[in-house]
Amino acid sequence: MTPVRNAGWGAPVGGGLASPTMPSLLVTNDFPPKVGGIQSYLWELWRRLPADEVTVLTTPYPGAAEFDRAQPFRVVRDRNRVLLPTPALAGRIDALALEIGAGVIFLDPALPLGALGPRLVAAPYVAVLHGAEVTVPGRLPGTRALLRRVLRSAAGVLAAGTYPADEAARGAGRPLPGLVVPPGVDVERFRPNGDEAARAAVRRRYGLPEAAPVVLGVSRLVPRKGFDVLIDAVARLARRRFPGPAPGGDSSIEAAGAVHLALAGTGRDRDRLARRAARAGIGDRFHLLGRVPDEDLAAVYSASDVFAMCCRERWGGLEAEGFGIVFLEAAACGLPAVAGGSGGAGEAVEDGGTGFVVDPLDAGAVADALARLLDDPELRRTMGARARARAETSFAYDGLAARLEPLARGDLSGLTPIGSPGPGPPTHPAPPTHPSPPARPAPPTRPTAAP
Numbered sequence: 001m002t003p004v005r006n007a008g009w010g011a012p013v014g015g016g017l018a019s020p021t022m023p024s025l026l027v028t029n030d031f032p033p034k035v036g037g038i039q040s041y042l043w044e045l046w047r048r049l050p051a052d053e054v055t056v057l058t059t060p061y062p063g064a065a066e067f068d069r070a071q072p073f074r075v076v077r078d079r080n081r082v083l084l085p086t087p088a089l090a091g092r093i094d095a096l097a098l099e100i101g102a103g104v105i106f107l108d109p110a111l112p113l114g115a116l117g118p119r120l121v122a123a124p125y126v127a128v129l130h131g132a133e134v135t136v137p138g139r140l141p142g143t144r145a146l147l148r149r150v151l152r153s154a155a156g157v158l159a160a161g162t163y164p165a166d167e168a169a170r171g172a173g174r175p176l177p178g179l180v181v182p183p184g185v186d187v188e189r190f191r192p193n194g195d196e197a198a199r200a201a202v203r204r205r206y207g208l209p210e211a212a213p214v215v216l217g218v219s220r221l222v223p224r225k226g227f228d229v230l231i232d233a234v235a236r237l238a239r240r241r242f243p244g245p246a247p248g249g250d251s252s253i254e255a256a257g258a259v260h261l262a263l264a265g266t267g268r269d270r271d272r273l274a275r276r277a278a279r280a281g282i283g284d285r286f287h288l289l290g291r292v293p294d295e296d297l298a299a300v301y302s303a304s305d306v307f308a309m310c311c312r313e314r315w316g317g318l319e320a321e322g323f324g325i326v327f328l329e330a331a332a333c334g335l336p337a338v339a340g341g342s343g344g345a346g347e348a349v350e351d352g353g354t355g356f357v358v359d360p361l362d363a364g365a366v367a368d369a370l371a372r373l374l375d376d377p378e379l380r381r382t383m384g385a386r387a388r389a390r391a392e393t394s395f396a397y398d399g400l401a402a403r404l405e406p407l408a409r410g411d412l413s414g415l416t417p418i419g420s421p422g423p424g425p426p427t428h429p430a431p432p433t434h435p436s437p438p439a440r441p442a443p444p445t446r447p448t449a450a451p
Helices: 037-046 064-069 087-100 113-119 132-138 141-153 162-172 196-205 227-236 270-280 294-302 325-332 363-375 377-394 397-408
Strands: 024-028 054-058 074-077 104-108 125-129 156-159 176-180 214-218 242-245 251-257 260-264 286-290 306-309 337-340 355-358 416-418
Touching: 024 037, 024 087, 024 113, 037 325, 037 397, 054 087, 064 074, 087 113, 104 113, 104 397, 113 125, 113 141, 125 162, 132 141, 132 162, 141 162, 156 162, 156 397, 162 176, 176 397, 196 294, 214 227, 214 294, 214 325, 227 260, 227 270, 227 306, 227 363, 242 363, 260 294, 270 286, 294 325, 306 325, 306 363, 325 337, 325 377, 337 363, 355 363, 363 377
Parallel strands: 024 054, 024 104, 054 074, 104 125, 125 156, 156 176, 214 260, 214 306, 260 286, 306 337, 337 355
Antiparallel strands: 176 416, 242 251
16 A cells, blocks of 8 residues: 555545545554553444454553454554554554555544654554543643644544543644544443342342442542532432332332432542542442442442432543443443533433533532432332433444444544534534423522532
């Protein structure tokens, strides 16, 4: 294949139209066996693409050799522990792209790795967008121009949701040719479990009450996730008694109890959250589960009643929730959710349909949303069923990978302008959803107050 320089949106590959079977090359620092949301997103998508058309260039990592042998596609581990945008790496990317006859090169993320894009000559490049790697440089004077050059020079962008698409459009100063493929969920692995005996066994294993209602949060324990506000919200419900699961799966007043809060995950905020719960008077109803093993995670979701994460923006919007895969995992398990209105969380949770999206700094609003769900078993069931259906139709990874496949084969003709470069609604549609259930009043809002 004759090398061609990136010529922008719709540039032909090798001087002609892209072949429908051209391979692709993904270059990223974030790929399993590393653990994380980006790693999961990339692997779940790329493992569903035609294996003989996929090559991944990534970094060495403990356990990588065993992991790579189990993959149906080729994984190349660079000699460097971190892929930095150097001329030497650009040369290695071009050489590998030419070796496999790549029709497109995916650079993940847009910065810093995407800074290599304008140097590449083997094939057009597509910048992969998640959130912070666009938001932060796009708002800082020292990096704004570099980000704009990377985005405007790309053949297109692959955005993991509408939020990063909008942030990239702001950084570029215009909508960008691209494709929105939000994070998804494995709906076979994460699914509701109506077995009450199994539910009770999971609760016993993790030290949770068998009958009282349980609000679950799953994430890294860091300030941006807003679990401090969630603790305050649960504390406001301390005197309330809510229906809990009675034997046979029915909710009854006999099984009523004070709400418990369980957090699964680890992080630097762990001790601070424990102290906050103790000060708030819910220490005996606050459960730190630690890191839940992957094979147990779906069961823990299914053993809970409501999912909540009050993710919030920090540092003037520089730090925000890119999407929130945990909201989809909970949804696939049939849980309604309460989400903080930060970044892409409002795309993961359909406000009023699969849960509530609230002011993440307003503990009163969070408490009201939790109370609405905990007080009304039928509302929980309705929203949980809708959440499951939406996960299956709009966020199942098989469907998302099918959306990505033409681009991964080098076909740039399907790229359309995405992102809103200024305030206001995005210029592209959100993923399709099911018709709304009967309207219910949204939880009342209160004046914002910092926790």
